Structure formats: structure tokens, C-alpha cells
Amino acid sequence: MTTTEQAGGTTVGAGGAAGNPLPPSGPPALSPVALARWAWRQLTSMRTALVLLFLLALAAVPGSVVPQRAIDAIAVSDWKDAHPRLTPVYEFLGLFSVYTSVWFSAIYLLLMVSLVGCVLPRLRVYWRAMRARPPRAPKNLSRLPESRAFELDEDPDVVLARASSVLRGRRYRVDAAEDWVAGERGYLREAGNLLFHASVILVLVAFAAGQLFGYKGGVITVVGQGFSNSLSQYDDFAPGSLFGPEDLKPVNLTIEDFAVDFLTSGPALGQPRSFEAAVSYTEGPGEPEQTHELAVNHPLTLDGASVFLVGHGYAPVLTVRDGNGDIAYEGPVVFLPQDASFASFGVLKVPDAAPTQLGFEGLFLPTYGFTMERGPFSQFPDSLDPVLSLVPYSGDLGLDTGAPQSVYQLDKDGLEPFASADESRGDTARIKLSPGDVVELPDDAGSIRFDRVDRWVKLQVSDSPGKEWALLGVVLAIIGLMGSLFVRPRRAWVRVRPGGEGERRTVVELAGLDRSSRGDLDTEIDELERRLRAAGPHTNHEETT
Amino acid sequence: MSTADFAAFSNNAIAFASVVYVIAFLAHVLEWSAARSASVATAGADTGTGVAEGAATSAEDPVAAPASLVPREARQTRPATAGPSALASPPAGPGSVTASAATGGDGSAAEERVDKWGRIGVSLTVLAVLLHLAALVTRGLGSDPVRVPWGNMYEFTLSGAFGVAAMYLLLGRRYSLRWMGLPVTGFEIVVLMLAVLVLYEPAGPLVPALHSYWLVIHVLAAVIASGAFAVGAIASALYLVKARSVERGTLRAGGYLDRLPALASLDRVAYRLNAFGFPVWTFAALIAGPIWAEYAWGSYWNWDPKEVWAFITWVVYAAYLHARATAGWRGKGAAVIALVAFATLLFNFIGINFFFGGGSLHSYA
Numbered sequence: 001m002t003t004t005e006q007a008g009g010t011t012v013g014a015g016g017a018a019g020n021p022l023p024p025s026g027p028p029a030l031s032p033v034a035l036a037r038w039a040w041r042q043l044t045s046m047r048t049a050l051v052l053l054f055l056l057a058l059a060a061v062p063g064s065v066v067p068q069r070a071i072d073a074i075a076v077s078d079w080k081d082a083h084p085r086l087t088p089v090y091e092f093l094g095l096f097s098v099y100t101s102v103w104f105s106a107i108y109l110l111l112m113v114s115l116v117g118c119v120l121p122r123l124r125v126y127w128r129a130m131r132a133r134p135p136r137a138p139k140n141l142s143r144l145p146e147s148r149a150f151e152l153d154e155d156p157d158v159v160l161a162r163a164s165s166v167l168r169g170r171r172y173r174v175d176a177a178e179d180w181v182a183g184e185r186g187y188l189r190e191a192g193n194l195l196f197h198a199s200v201i202l203v204l205v206a207f208a209a210g211q212l213f214g215y216k217g218g219v220i221t222v223v224g225q226g227f228s229n230s231l232s233q234y235d236d237f238a239p240g241s242l243f244g245p246e247d248l249k250p251v252n253l254t255i256e257d258f259a260v261d262f263l264t265s266g267p268a269l270g271q272p273r274s275f276e277a278a279v280s281y282t283e284g285p286g287e288p289e290q291t292h293e294l295a296v297n298h299p300l301t302l303d304g305a306s307v308f309l310v311g312h313g314y315a316p317v318l319t320v321r322d323g324n325g326d327i328a329y330e331g332p333v334v335f336l337p338q339d340a341s342f343a344s345f346g347v348l349k350v351p352d353a354a355p356t357q358l359g360f361e362g363l364f365l366p367t368y369g370f371t372m373e374r375g376p377f378s379q380f381p382d383s384l385d386p387v388l389s390l391v392p393y394s395g396d397l398g399l400d401t402g403a404p405q406s407v408y409q410l411d412k413d414g415l416e417p418f419a420s421a422d423e424s425r426g427d428t429a430r431i432k433l434s435p436g437d438v439v440e441l442p443d444d445a446g447s448i449r450f451d452r453v454d455r456w457v458k459l460q461v462s463d464s465p466g467k468e469w470a471l472l473g474v475v476l477a478i479i480g481l482m483g484s485l486f487v488r489p490r491r492a493w494v495r496v497r498p499g500g501e502g503e504r505r506t507v508v509e510l511a512g513l514d515r516s517s518r519g520d521l522d523t524e525i526d527e528l529e530r531r532l533r534a535a536g537p538h539t540n541h542e543e544t545t
Numbered sequence: 546m547s548t549a550d551f552a553a554f555s556n557n558a559i560a561f562a563s564v565v566y567v568i569a570f571l572a573h574v575l576e577w578s579a580a581r582s583a584s585v586a587t588a589g590a591d592t593g594t595g596v597a598e599g600a601a602t603s604a605e606d607p608v609a610a611p612a613s614l615v616p617r618e619a620r621q622t623r624p625a626t627a628g629p630s631a632l633a634s635p636p637a638g639p640g641s642v643t644a645s646a647a648t649g650g651d652g653s654a655a656e657e658r659v660d661k662w663g664r665i666g667v668s669l670t671v672l673a674v675l676l677h678l679a680a681l682v683t684r685g686l687g688s689d690p691v692r693v694p695w696g697n698m699y700e701f702t703l704s705g706a707f708g709v710a711a712m713y714l715l716l717g718r719r720y721s722l723r724w725m726g727l728p729v730t731g732f733e734i735v736v737l738m739l740a741v742l743v744l745y746e747p748a749g750p751l752v753p754a755l756h757s758y759w760l761v762i763h764v765l766a767a768v769i770a771s772g773a774f775a776v777g778a779i780a781s782a783l784y785l786v787k788a789r790s791v792e793r794g795t796l797r798a799g800g801y802l803d804r805l806p807a808l809a810s811l812d813r814v815a816y817r818l819n820a821f822g823f824p825v826w827t828f829a830a831l832i833a834g835p836i837w838a839e840y841a842w843g844s845y846w847n848w849d850p851k852e853v854w855a856f857i858t859w860v861v862y863a864a865y866l867h868a869r870a871t872a873g874w875r876g877k878g879a880a881v882i883a884l885v886a887f888a889t890l891l892f893n894f895i896g897i898n899f900f901f902g903g904g905s906l907h908s909y910a
Contacts, residue, residue, distance in 0.1 A: 046867070049867070050864055050867055050868060053860050053863060053864045053867070054860070054861070054864055056860055057856075057857040057860040057861055057864075057889075060853045060856060060857055060860075061853070061857065063848055063853055064848075064850035064853040064854060064897075065900075068848060070848070071847065071848060071849070099848050207846065210845075214844075216843065216844060263749075263750065266749055268747075268749030268750065271749065271750070271752060272752065272753055273750060273753065274753050274756070275753060295753075296753045296754050296756065296841060297753075297754070297756055297757040297759075297837075297840050297841050298840075299840060299843065306839075306843055308841075308842065308843040310842070310843070460842075460843045461843075462843040462844055464839075464844055464845065467839065467845055470835075470845065471832070471835075471836070474827070474831050474832050474835075475832065477827070478824055478827055478828060478832070481823070481824050481827065482824055485820045485823070485824065485866070486820075520813070
């Protein structure tokens with residue numbers, strides 16, 4: 001693809017106005033200005049834009065294959081653990097955050113420059129073409145891609161006048177001379193084309209703004225508790241590069257109630273039917289309190305922040321007494337669901353327990369089931385027969401070293417499990433609790449009580465400024481696209497001369513030129529011929545497209 | 546009828562539709578085999594008339610027709626088939642099957658037989674599409690509450706296949722696509738079989754994430770666009786096969802390839818279908834999708850694998866339209882790009898779910 005010649009011949013003349021001048025094939029002499037100009041022409045050429053488009057598509061692929069930090073940080077760290085050798089290479093290539101990597105941004109920016117460089121010059125050309133009159137008839141009409149010659153039994157002037165009105169009737173812009181009429185139509189095609197490209201630039205800019213100034217954070221909140229929109233409250237937070245914490249809207253929000261409904265029959269048993277959270281919120285200090293039903297597909301949209309319900313789970317409320325008999329912990333503990341049956345994994349750390357710190361790790365099963373093959377499992381996602389199965393530990397939780405720890409993981413380096421009282425059920429002690437149960441830990445280390453089951457919801461708070469502009473851009477782009485795809489720019493000429501046999505005979509030459517690539521010019525010229533032959537120009541309005 | 550009855554009927558209707566597609570496919574096979582014997586008889590008459598879209602005009606206007614039609618045909622064929630054999634092959638237009646039947650002569654009875662089988666094939670396809678539609682409707686009625694029949698992979702596949710067949714029938718009248726009957730019915734048979742064997746899931750209510758009217762808008766637009774793209778891809782594939790055969794001089798007179806429309810009009814049909822599909826795809830993937838994502842996931846663009854691949858498809862089709870519209874790439878280059886674009890679409894539809902299933906926000910799709 002070294003040259004892009006119009007091999008078909010049907011688009012003669014289209015290249016001049018519609019395409020860019022072909023770039024010179026090699027680098028010119030080394031004058032810096034000339035070099036810069038050459039580079040600019042290369043960049044803004046159609047071919048480069050095409051290559052950049054393909055590159056952008058290609059560059060987007062790895063982001064869908066390799067886990068992305070901005071989408072799923074946990075998947076990224078899992079992947080890194082599984083592939084320690086590849087990790088540094090992938091890190092270097094930026095494969096864990098493809099869409100903010102240098103090379104992806106480079107393609108994105110180059111494409112944008114290429115678009116701007118493509119659209120701006122064409123705006124000028126288009127403005128001139130918009131006001132131009134249809135070009136005069138070529139000397140030899142029969143050499144055009146589509147042409148007809150026939151004789152009519154009328155005066156040349158009459159035929160010519162009819163030709164003008166026929167062309168106008170077909171929405172051509174018409175210019176007439178002594179023995180010919182020229183028509184051109186489809187000016188909106190190029191306008192649509194320009195609108196499309198300009199809109200794509202708008203979308204790219206709006207999207208970039210959203211990525212740079214926006215943020216997205218996730219927070220798990222136990223039902224009955226509240227959340228205030230500040231950085232420290234978030235479990236995970238992904239800000240844009242130009243986002244500042246002061247941009248957070250000071251929203252206060254309380255989860256009043258949460259209801260979930262699971263299918264209890266049919267083939268899709270256990271599939272959730274709906275979930276809904278009743279929330280009350282204030283948009284800022286001193287603002288009145290309002291309420292909202294938060295559900296999937298029904299977010300709380302505030303000015304500058306939107307709140308979404310993205311997940312839910314169970315938070316058993318536990319009370320732990322230490323070896324001295326003091327309450328060392330009291331409150332809900334968030335358990336993270338592991339599968340569709342909501343068997344959930346969770347950890348409780350009790351650093352305040354004395355004389356030794358206590359830790360618990362285990363499963364919450366909302367509807368307890370047990371078979372010898374599977375061991376304990378959850379039969380149904382709803383909380384029908386909730387059971388906690390925990391392994392208690394005592395020792396040092398490792399919280400004093402200063403190293404950050406996940407609240408969902410127990411650092412077992414300084415911890416010892418308790419010995420099992422019943423050797424037949426394994427070496428380590430395991431506690432099974434139903435709501436209301438109290439279990440004493442071995443060695444008088446304390447006790448744990450399962451008070452009740454609360455639920456938690458995962459909220460996502462996000463803001464992407466410029467989204468309205470992006471939407472406007474895409475809508476305009478579609479409108480422009482329709483113009484550039486479906487408007488057919490065409491030229492047609494009619495030339496008459498007296499002649500043929502008989503008194504009032506006129507030889508009519510009719511020819512057309514298609515300036516788009518739809519290529520059904522012949523039907524249009526057939527229609528023009530039919531109308532020229534018809535006695536009256538507007539007697540017949542048959543649809544011919 | 547109860548909900549379960551509807552669901553059961555839907556399964557039966559899909560089986561019936563598949564059977565009718567198979568019979569329609571056989572009718573088209575008979576059409577083309579009859580065409581072989583017919584054109585051996587009428588080969589002389591067929592080449593002489595210079596059949597093309599403007600067959601009616603050429604009959605009216607014997608002076609203009611040979612001058613304008615035949616050279617145009619040859620000229621448009623040249624960029625893709627720059628070889629001596631291109632001019633040697635007899636020009637055959639999209640209307641060739643019917644047009645040559647009208648010319649009369651020895652082979653007219655044979656041509657009538659060709660036409661008869663073709664019409665039987667199309668009628669059966671209409672019947673199959675109606676059954677297919679009935680299956681989709683009852684599938685929607687077969688869950689409580691009633692919903693659109695595209696809530697899981699099985700249903701998306703059925704809807705997508707319906708989109709392809711419906712596009713073929715709807716656009717077929719306008720662009721005279723009867724020559725596409727054979728590949729389209731073959732496509733339907735394969736896709737329905739895969740859907741039933743591999744993807745089947747019993748009817749049930751939607752997961753909460755899909756409780757939105759955007760499900761109707763977003764997926765419907767995607768199905769329409771995919772249908773147009775699929776039919777366009779069939780045209781592009783046939784273009785490449787025919788161009789290759791023309792180039793090598795192995796085009797058998799009266800064979801299936803010979804009776805396909807001329808290369809230039811295959812190219813044109815593919816372009817029109819893709820040009821129709823592209824704005825619809827833009828709407829589905831880049832307007833309806835992001836708006837819904839903004840509602841459901843809190844961000845209008847999440848770089849979800851499905852989104853990424855929808856974008857890739859969009860970019861490659863944009864490149865196709867660019868290449869063809871502005872740079873004047875027609876024929877082979879354009880056909881290859883169109884097929885690559887359709888491959889990305891297919892991968893998005895099937896591959897994403899198998900390779901990234903759980904990792905995608907579109908995991909139900």
C-alpha cells in the first residue's frame with residue numbers, strides 16, 4: 001500500500017477535494033522546516049490515520065487479556081503471585097494498566113493530532129466547495145463513467161429548460177450555459193464527514209477529561225451504619241491523575257435497610273431476583289436529609305458524585321471476651337462471599353484481647369449444609385440457617401510492626417491455633433456457631449458469641465466529569481456518520497445540440513459522475529434519462545432509490 | 546398456556562425452525578445444482594445479453610447498453626482481478642438467474658426449474674424465520690416475569706442468528722440477495738445447532754443487573770448491527786472466493802461462483818450492509834452501552850473486555866469504511882478488512898465469555 005490510487009476510475013476528481021494530498025514518498029532534504037512539514041503531512045495523511053486506528057485497536061487487546069489494576073486490583077496481585085518471572089517484564093511494559101500506559105497514550109494522542117490535522121484543512125476546502133457552482137460540463141461527456149445519448153422530438157431550448165428543472169427536482173444545485181446544464185448534489189456528505197471527525201475529537205477530549213479529573217471508589221458499609229465521602233473511608237480508590245481529594249463532594253450517607261430477594265424455585269434456584277437498599281443522605285453539612293431507594297440500575301445521582309449499589313454480603317455480629325473476661329470486641333465482621341451460594345470468608349482480629357491477642361478465620365454459611373464428601377457448605381444464598389465455622393488462633397497478630405495488613409487476611413506468623421479437644425475431628429480446634437450461641441475457647445483464652453447476622457452493601461462512588469460532552473459528541477458523531485455514509489454526492493451534466501433526423505430533433509447527451517463509493521450511479525442516470533424523456537418534467541414522482 | 550408451556554414450546558419451535566432451515570438449505574442446493582445443468586444449455590444466450598442490474602434499460606436502449614454497461618463492468622472488475630482471465634470470464638449480474646430465464650431459448654425450462662427451487666428455498670427460509678421468531682417470543686413469555694428473549698448466552702445466540710436471517714430477508718428484497726440463500730441457511734443451521742448443543746440454559750428470570758429498559762435498546766441494536774455485519778461478511782467472503790477463482794481462471798461456467806453477482810456488485814453489497822450496520826453498531830456499543838454502564842456500573846466506560854472488543858470491532862469497521870470510501874480501496878483489501886472486523890465481532894460474542902467469562906462485567910452475556 002505505497003500509493004492509494006483511484007484504480008477504479010469511478011471516483012475521478014473525488015480525490016482532489018475529499019482526500020488529502022498524497023504524502024511524498026521519501027524524506028526530503030534535511031532542512032528542519034521541510035522536515036517538520038514532511039512529518040506533519042505524513043502524520044495527517046489518511047494512510048497514517050488508518051494505521052493509527054488499527055494500532056489503537058491492537059493496543060487495546062492486551063488490556064482485555066492481562067488483568068488491569070484499575071479494574072481488578074486483586075486479579076492483578078493474584079496474577080503477579082502466579083507469574084513471578086513475567087511480572088517485572090509486564091510491569092516494564094505497563095501491561096497492568098494498558099489504558100494509561102505511555103504507548104497507549106502515544107497512539108491516542110497521535111490519532112487525535114492526525115484527526116485535527118485532517119479536519120482543519122478540509123474545513124477550508126469544504127467552505128470553498130460549499131459556495132462553488134457546479135463545474136462546467138466536460139467536453140466529451142461520453143467518456144464519463146456513466147453516460148447516455150439519445151434523441152428527442154423537441155427544441156434544444158425546451159429540453160435544456162426541462163433538464164434544469166429535472167435536476168432541481170432531484171435536489172441538484174444547477175448551473176446552466178448556452179448548450180449545457182450542470183448539476184451537483186450531496187454537499188452535506190462532506191459536512192457530515194467533518195462533523196463526524198470533529199465529534200470524535202470532542203469525545204476523545206471529554207473522555208480524557210473524565211479519566212484525568214474523575215475518581216472511582218468502593219466502600220463496604222454494614223447496614224445501619226453510615227459513610228461520609230472522604231478518602232480515608234474508602235476500601236479502594238482509583239483517582240484520575242489530576243484529581244485532588246478536595247474535589248470529593250462532602251456527602252453523608254446512611255444505609256437504613258437492605259432487602260434481597262432470591263428465587264426459591266425453578267431451574268434458576270438461588271439466583272437473586274432483586275436487591276434494594278434504602279438510604280438517607282445529606283449532600284453536605286447543614287443540608288436537609290433526603291432518602292433514596294438504591295438498587296442495581298437505579299443509582300443515587302448527585303451533582304458531582306454518583307452512588308451505586310454494586311454488591312452485598314453478610315456481616316455476622318460477634319462479641320469476643322478475652323481470658324480476663326472483658327469484652328475485647330463487639331460488632332459486625334464483614335465476610336466476603338466466595339461463590340453464588342454466598343459461602344463467605346472472613347477474618348476477625350482482636351488486638352485488645354489480654355493476656356494474648358486473638359484471631360479468628362473461617363466461613364460463614366447462610367444456609368448450612370453438610371455432607372461427608374463436601375464438608376460444610378451453603379445450600380442457599382439467603383440467610384435461612386446461618387452458621388459460622390471458625391478456627392481460633394492466639395498469639396501475636398503482627399499489627400505492631402507497622403507493615404500494612406489486609407483486614408481480610410490473618411498474618412499467622414505469630415499465631416498458634418488451639419489444639420482440638422476431639423482428635424477424631426482434626427488437630428486444630430474449630431468452632432461452630434449459630435446465632436445466639438456462645439462458645440468458650442480452650443485454655444481459658446476467652447469466649448465468642450454469635451449475636452446476630454447483619455448485612456453489608458458495597459457502594460461505589462464515582463464521578464466522571466465531561467460525560468455529558470462525551471454523550472453529545474457521540475450523538476453528533478452518529479448524525480455526521482449518517483450524512484457521510486448515506487448522502488450521495490453526484491454530478492450530472494446534460495448537453496443538447498440540434499441534429500438527428502427531422503425538423504425539431506435534439507441530440508441529448510447525459511452523463512454523471514459519482515463522488516462517493518456507493519456505486520449505483522447507473523440507476524440515478526437511468527432515472528434522469530426517464531424524466532428527460534417524459535413529456536412533463538414533474539408528472540411522475542416514482543421512487544427509484 | 547403456563548410459563549413452563551411457553552418455555553417448552555420455545556424449545557420445540559427452535560427444533561422445528563432448524564429442520565426448516567435444513568430443508569431450505571437443501572432447496573438452495575438443488576437450485577444451484579439445477580443452475581449448473583441449465584447454464585450449460587443456455588451458456589451462449591447468457592453471455593450475449595450482458596446481464597447486469599440495468600437489464601431492463603439495456604433492453605429498451607440497445608444503443609447505449611453495450612457501450613456503457615460492459616466496459617463499466619470490466620473496468621470495475623480490474624483493480625481486484627488484474628489478469629487476462631478477468632475479461633475472459635462471462636459477466637454475470639445479480640439478476641442473472643431470473644434475467645436469463647426471461648431471455649427464453651432452449652434452457653428456459655431449466656431456468657424455470659432453477660427459479661422454482663430458489664423461490665422454494667426463500668419461502669422455506671421465511672417459514673423458518675417465523676418459527677424462529679415464535680421461539681424467541683415464547684422464550685420471553687416462558688419466564689416469570691415476562692422479559693425480552695436475550696438474557697443469557699443461549700438467548701443471545703438465538704437472537705443474533707435471528708438478526709442475521711431477518712437482515713437477509715429484509716435487505717434481500719432491496720439488494721436482490723437470493724444468491725445468499727445457501728450460505729445464510731447454512732450459517733443458521735450451524736449456529737442454532739451450536740446454541741442448542743453447547744449453550745442451552747432453561748428459561749428463567751433475569752439477573753437483577755439486567756433489569757433495565759436499556760437491555761432492550763442496547764441488545765436489540767447490537768443484534769441488528771451484528772445481523773447486517775454477518776450478511777456483509779458472507780458477501781465479502783464470497784467476493785474473495787470468487788475473485789480467487791477468477792484470477793486463477795478456474796471459474797466454471799454455470800457453477801455457483803459464476804452465478805454469483807459480478808465482483809464489483811458483491812463488493813458493493815458488502816459495503817452497503819456494513820455501512821448500514823456501522824451507525825447502528827455505533828449506537829449500540831458507544832451510546833446505549835455507555836449510558837447503561839453509567840447507570841449500572843457507575844462509569845460509562847470501564848475497559849471491560851466486552852467493551853474493549855466492541856471498540857476494536859468499531860475501529861476495524863471504521864477502518865474498512867475509510868479504506869473503501871476515501872482511499873479507494875475496493876475489492877480484496879476491503880473484503881479482507883471486513884472479514885477481520887467480523888472476526889473481532891465473533892470473538893467478542895463468543896471468545897470473551899469462554900476466555901474471560903468471570904472477569905468480565907458482561908459475564909451474563
